[in-house]
Amino acid sequence: MKKDIYVLGTGLSHNGSSVLLKNGRVLVGIEKERLSRIKHDGGNDSLTTEYCLKAAGIGLDEIDLVVQCENFVIPSKNEFKGPRVFKNYPDEKFVSISHHLAHAYSVIGTCPYKKFNVLVIDGCGSPYDQCNDENLPDLKELNLNFSDGLICEKDSYYHYDGTKLHTLFKDFSPLNTQKSPWLPTTNHSIGGFYSAISHYCFGNMDDVGKLMGLAPLGKPEIQHEAFYFEKGRVFLSPQWDQPLTTPAHHWEGFKQNRQHYANMAFWAQREVERAVEYILESRLKGETATPLAYTGGVALNAVANSRLIRKGVVNQLYIEPAAADNGIALGCAFYGWLEIVKGKRQIHDGSTCFGSSYSFSASKETINTLKNCSIKELDEENLLEQTARLIADNKTVGWFQGGCEFGPRALGRRSILANPSNRSMQDHINSHIKFREDFRPFAPSILPEELHNLFQDKLNSPYMVLVDRPIDSAINQLAAVIHVDGSSRTQTVEKEWNPRFYKLLKTLKKHTGVGAVLNTSFNKKGQPMVEKPEEAIDLFLNSAMDALVIENHLISKQSFVY
Incomplete structure (x- = not known):
């Protein structure tokens, strides 16, 4: 053996x-x-x-x-x-x-294509002298030298031929050494720029996802161009930070000048889209037949990703679900x-759910914690039926199943679910369950076969890294998962690696007429997604969540009978 x-x-x-x-x-x-x-x-x-x-x-x-x-x-x-x-x-x-190189191999291991190009764009990569890539560019060709300080990866472009990764183009930039808090990455980083605006608006460089949610509330009042382009390379303009005049130091300051920060987010999103599009057009040079695998933190910008597809910049696009440094x-x-090891490349099954599974163990301590709740252990058919009825009746449900997702998106293993047609759900969940900002949007998780009934672009998006636009006749059905700009960051639920979540949507369709559910990550503001049952129970008991499903157990704060 x-x-x-x-x-x-x-x-x-x-x-x-x-x-x-x-x-x-x-x-x-x-x-x-x-x-x-x-x-x-x-x-x-x-x-x-x-x-x-x-x-x-x-x-x-x-x-x-x-x-x-x-x-x-x-x-x-x-x-x-x-x-x-x-x-x-x-x-x-x-x-x-x-x-x-690590980013690139994350897509080589998970991408469904046999041969493809790989694009990496992030905040900052490794120093030049630590890079393992073949065919590193001569720094003189990039008008750089080591006297500029620490020179680090900015964006990289490769081709994978089915057996070997070939370096096609790599760009580098000096690490920013100024004491300004705005750009703690390389001097010309796209990801660093977006993180800088996150820091400006929220006081936190890691809130870039929040920035993308704020952008649609903004107006195109800032015309300043953050980037300029030259010979296939992207550079931050010398005065790129000119609009950064009044940083928000706390939540009250943000609320008092909310429209300004929304305008800043709008500007940042526009500039990132412009820069990413330029890089791709420069690398591809009009050749779109070869699939593209895309990773690095910037690849999580779902709005920019969808723009690339709509404009035909790329035809076949795979985005690594854990595209940031978690990947x-x-x-x-x-x-x-x-x-x-020189092992053979195995075609990945598409799943991102790599965590351990947990059973719900109703210990005395747990029972005492849940003494005012109804706890039912059900077979799968009844579990799905009762959960679907709760959602259809405008109850919020915590959904805890199997091993957790690997990456930033809740894809039906650690999710909070609700009726997507109830417009008030957005405010209710933000205010009373997740305790976060009121502008934060929610995603629809949908049956793939429902795409043509619900969305204009019909983008297959199993990892929630693309946005689509509902068709007119579906707007009321999806009222709680449409952002202010008319877009939705969608998840098409894959039956093969997410079978129980898929079955829940099928059951829900029988009750609501639409194979979709509001899906948001099972956490509250400032905390990671729950990993263990006790963390899920804690949030359930300390929020306005109505019911909690842990594997085959349905727990509710009232005895719902169907």
Whole structure:
């Protein structure tokens, strides 16, 4: 019998994570924030490594290879922001790879295409002298030299021919060394620019998703061009930050000048779309027959992604669901399997749900916590029927199923669900369940076969990284999941890897006439998505959520009878 081969990939920058492959397929993966309960947590990887080992039921001595990545340094096997679990295993084989290479291999491992181009755009990658890519450009050709300071990856473009990754173009930029808080990345970073405006509006560089939600409330009053373009490269203008005159230092300040910040978000979104489109047109040079795989934090900008498709800049587009740094561990693992172990590339099943499963254990402590609730254990048919009826009756339902999603989007494993036709649900969930800003939109999760009945562009979007526009006759059916600009960030639910969520939508369609549900991540403001049942129960009990489904158990605050 052949020995199983285990490869562990681990990312140690912000949005840290670990992923374990068994014979070239994802066995388990987890983001550190889900375990530490600190959003965007990174650094030391002991928590995530131990989680993967426990889920796999193996010891560290059974790991054949560890591949790691951190943005600026090569971490020690024994120590990185605290002791690492590898310290007592001196024979563990360790490999370090650079940032954009890890991003690229995350799509090589998960992309459904055989041959494709790869685009990476993010905030900041590895320093030039730590890059593992073949055919690195001569810095003189980019008018750069080491006297400029630390030179780091800005965007990268590759071709994967089915067996090997070829570097086609890489751009670099000096790391920003000014004391201005606006750009703590490279001097000409698209992702860094967007993070800077997030920091300006919300006081937090990591709220870029929130910025995308705010942008449609803005007006095109800022005409200043943040970027200029030259010979296929994108640069920030010398006076790019001229409009940044009144940063919001707290929520009250934001509310008092809300329209200004909305206008800033509108401007930032427009400028990012312009820059990304230029890069792609420059790289593709009109050749759109070859599929494109897209990753890096900027690839999570669903509005920009959809614009590329609508304008015909790209025809076949795969976007890595964990495109930000949480996907680095995935790329490390696949690099190890393909390039070090020399394993065969396996076609991924499309799932992003790499976490461990939990059963609902009704201990005495749990029963006491839920003493004022109804708890029912149901077979699947009755569970789906009663859950669908609750949603159709305008109740909010926490939905906790199987292993958690890997990446920033709730795709039907750690979700809060509601009736998409009830317009008041947006305010209710934002105010009384998630306790977050009132402008934050929600997504519709839909049956793929319903696309033609509901949306104009009919974009297949299993990972919630594209936006579409409802057709006129569907606007009332989707009132709670249409943003102020008439768009919706959609998820088309895949039956193959999300079967119970798919069945729920089929059941819901019988009650509402539409195969769609309002879906938002199972968390409240400032917290990661719930990982364990007790975290789901805590939010359920301390919010206005009406019911909670954990595997086959339906828990409600009143005894709903159907």
